[in-house]
Amino acid sequence: MARLKTLITSLIVATSLLLGSAGAMAQEVQKIVAVVNDEVISGYDLVQRISLTILMSGFRDSAQTRQQLVQPTLRRLIEERLRLQEAARFNLTVSDIEMNKAVDRLEKSNNIPSGQIDSILERRRIDMDTLLEQIRASLAWDKVVRRRIVPRVNVTEEEIEAARKKMQANRGKDEYFLSEIFLPVDDQSDEARIRKLMNDIRAQLKKGAPFPRVATQFSQGTTAAKGGEIGWTMLEDLDPEIAQEVAKTRKGQVTSAIRTSEGYYLVAVRNARKILQKTEDNARLELSQIVIPMKPTEKTGSAKSQVRLVNSISKFVDSCSYLPALLSEFGVRGSGKMGRVELKNMPDNVKALVKDLKPGQASAPFLDKDVYRIFVVCGRQEQNVQSDSDEAIRQLIGVKRIEARARRYLQDLQRDATIETR
Numbered sequence: 001m002a003r004l005k006t007l008i009t010s011l012i013v014a015t016s017l018l019l020g021s022a023g024a025m026a027q028e029v030q031k032i033v034a035v036v037n038d039e040v041i042s043g044y045d046l047v048q049r050i051s052l053t054i055l056m057s058g059f060r061d062s063a064q065t066r067q068q069l070v071q072p073t074l075r076r077l078i079e080e081r082l083r084l085q086e087a088a089r090f091n092l093t094v095s096d097i098e099m100n101k102a103v104d105r106l107e108k109s110n111n112i113p114s115g116q117i118d119s120i121l122e123r124r125r126i127d128m129d130t131l132l133e134q135i136r137a138s139l140a141w142d143k144v145v146r147r148r149i150v151p152r153v154n155v156t157e158e159e160i161e162a163a164r165k166k167m168q169a170n171r172g173k174d175e176y177f178l179s180e181i182f183l184p185v186d187d188q189s190d191e192a193r194i195r196k197l198m199n200d201i202r203a204q205l206k207k208g209a210p211f212p213r214v215a216t217q218f219s220q221g222t223t224a225a226k227g228g229e230i231g232w233t234m235l236e237d238l239d240p241e242i243a244q245e246v247a248k249t250r251k252g253q254v255t256s257a258i259r260t261s262e263g264y265y266l267v268a269v270r271n272a273r274k275i276l277q278k279t280e281d282n283a284r285l286e287l288s289q290i291v292i293p294m295k296p297t298e299k300t301g302s303a304k305s306q307v308r309l310v311n312s313i314s315k316f317v318d319s320c321s322y323l324p325a326l327l328s329e330f331g332v333r334g335s336g337k338m339g340r341v342e343l344k345n346m347p348d349n350v351k352a353l354v355k356d357l358k359p360g361q362a363s364a365p366f367l368d369k370d371v372y373r374i375f376v377v378c379g380r381q382e383q384n385v386q387s388d389s390d391e392a393i394r395q396l397i398g399v400k401r402i403e404a405r406a407r408r409y410l411q412d413l414q415r416d417a418t419i420e421t422r
Contacts, residue, residue, distance in 0.1 A: 034074060034421045036081040041074070048130040049073050053217040055124050056110075058209040068197045071190065072183060074421065075220060080137035082413045087140035090147060094139045102135045110213065138225045141406075149405045155394045163393045170234065170275050176246055177271035179211055179228040182221035184263035198257035198264045205254050211268045222407045228268070231399070234275070242267060276388060285354060286379030287338040288323055292365075292372045310365040310372045317362035320378040334371070340379075350375065 034041040050069045054061050087093070107117050121128055181201060183194050201218060205211060212227025219228050235243040242265060245255040249269045258265040292310055313326065327335050343351055353363040354375050363375040387393075 032422055034078055034419065036078050036419050037085060037417050039081055039085070041077050041081065045077060045130075046070070046074060048127055049077060049134070051124060051126050052121075052130050052134070055121075055126065057204070057214045057217045059204050065200075068193070068200065071193070072197070072218065072220060078419060079220070079410065079414070080134065082410070082417055083137050083141040083144065086413060087144050090144065092140060092143040092147060094136050094143070098139055099132065099135060102139060103132075106131075106135070142225070145402065145406050145409075149402055149409065153398055153401050153405070155397045155401070159397055160390055160393045163397060164388050167276055167388050167393075172277050173234065173275050174272055175232050175234045175275050176269050177232050177273075178230040178246065179215060179268040179270060180221055180223055180230055181211075181215045181219040181228055181266040182223075182263060183218070184220055194264055195257060195259075198266060202254060202257060202266055205266070205268075211254070222403050222410070230267075231396075232273075283343045283355070284381045285341055285343065285357075285377050286359075287341050287354070288320065288376045288378055289335060289338055290323075290326055290362075290374040290376065291334040292374070294367075294370045294372070306372075307365075310374065314362045314365055314374050317360075317374070317376055319360045320376060323376060323378075337378075338375075 031043045032040050033043050033046050050066055050073050051061075053059075053069060053073060054065060059065055103117060104114065106112075107114055112120065117131070118128055121131060181198075183198060185191055185194055201214060205214060212229075215228025216224055218224075221228070223229055235247055238246065239260050241258050241260050242255075245258050246267055246269060249255050249267070251269055251272050253269060255265075255267045255269070258267065290313065292306075292313070294306060316322070317326070343355055346354070349366070353366060354377060357363060357375075357377040357380075359377055359380050361377055365372045365374050367373075
């Protein structure tokens with residue numbers, strides 16, 4: 001049985017590193033604050049990660065913020081060291097190419113110009129290796145999960161059918177797209193501190209701090225690596241304490257800090273929908289239009305030939321591959337691609353023409369002043385609509401099962417590890 005030794009003095013030392021004078025910090029940052037299976041985490045590692053957390057989350061850099069971050073940051077560093085050690089045990093490494101791609105994704109997701117993250121960190125006196133180590137731990141753990149857990153996850157046909165029946169039985173009920181920030185309470189003496197930290201995080205979120213970035217830096221749940229994203233969930237599948245808060249939280253808002261048996265949660269209600277219920281406003285269409293002018297004689301009532309022409313074109317179209325030729329032959333100014341358009345943003349008369357069209361289909365002609373308009377759907381994406389197909393259900397069950405097993409895996413590593421904080 002492994003031993004786990006947690007000393008209160010470690011927090012005093014770590015806090016002194018963060019709050020002391022510059023001279024004292026220079027002497028203290030290289031002190032050991034934790035040892036994880038004989039691997040050292042230094043005061044410098046802790047200070048640097050706290051600085052990175054503050055930068056990436058957008059929080060105000062203050063002595064109070066830094067003090068609040070000591071414990072959760074040290075816990076996060078210990079978990080990451082365990083993940084890297086487990087990856088090394090199975091000879092799983094992260095290549096330079098994978099690291100570069102991850103940094104590129106980070107810059108794009110945070111609207112940072114390509115190649116500028118280094119200079120941003122340098123201005124804040126944050127070592128680039130601090131960020132790279134965080135990324136490496138996430139990528140390495142993903143490889144461990146793919147090697148050790150994913151191949152062993154099997155979703156049976158019986159489970160798929162049971163899930164489908166549950167979805168159909170709950171048709172029309174609300175479900176919510178949720179994200180979370182989780183901080184555990186392992187010791188009752190930490191209760192007040194963690195509750196205050198959660199309330200401070202919520203205050204920063206209300207001021208505009210991006211939830212995914214904050215979750216990535218602060219959350220100690222298994223969803224942290226993907227910005228806290230839980231996905232679509234029914235209230236009945238949540239802990240009662242969380243379900244109660246989610247039910248009264250509007251879309252786009254964040255709950256108050258929620259205490260459960262494990263710790264504290266902040267939950268963002270990002271979207272809501274009715275189970276297995278489609279509405280026309282859910283769709284986003286890739287539209288093009290063919291604009292055909294009226295002939296001058298038509299204004300006097302001789303319109304039969306022109307009407308036959310536009311009706312023929314409308315019925316002829318069954319693929320967007322015809323559009324270039326049709327636009328060249330008949331179209332005038334205004335013809336061409338309209339881009340992606342959401343049904344809910346269309347005028348009612350246009351919406352009525354296209355709402356039921358499938359990709360490749362054209363609408364009936366629409367007389368708009370002195371031109372006929374034919375709308376062609378070149379792509380259709382149902383937004384916010386749940387699927388009860390076998391593959392969709394298999395993926396949903398599989399992802400939840402993988403996440404649950406990954407959480408237990410990490411807990412087992414923590415239980416069996418030799419972890420000493422100083």
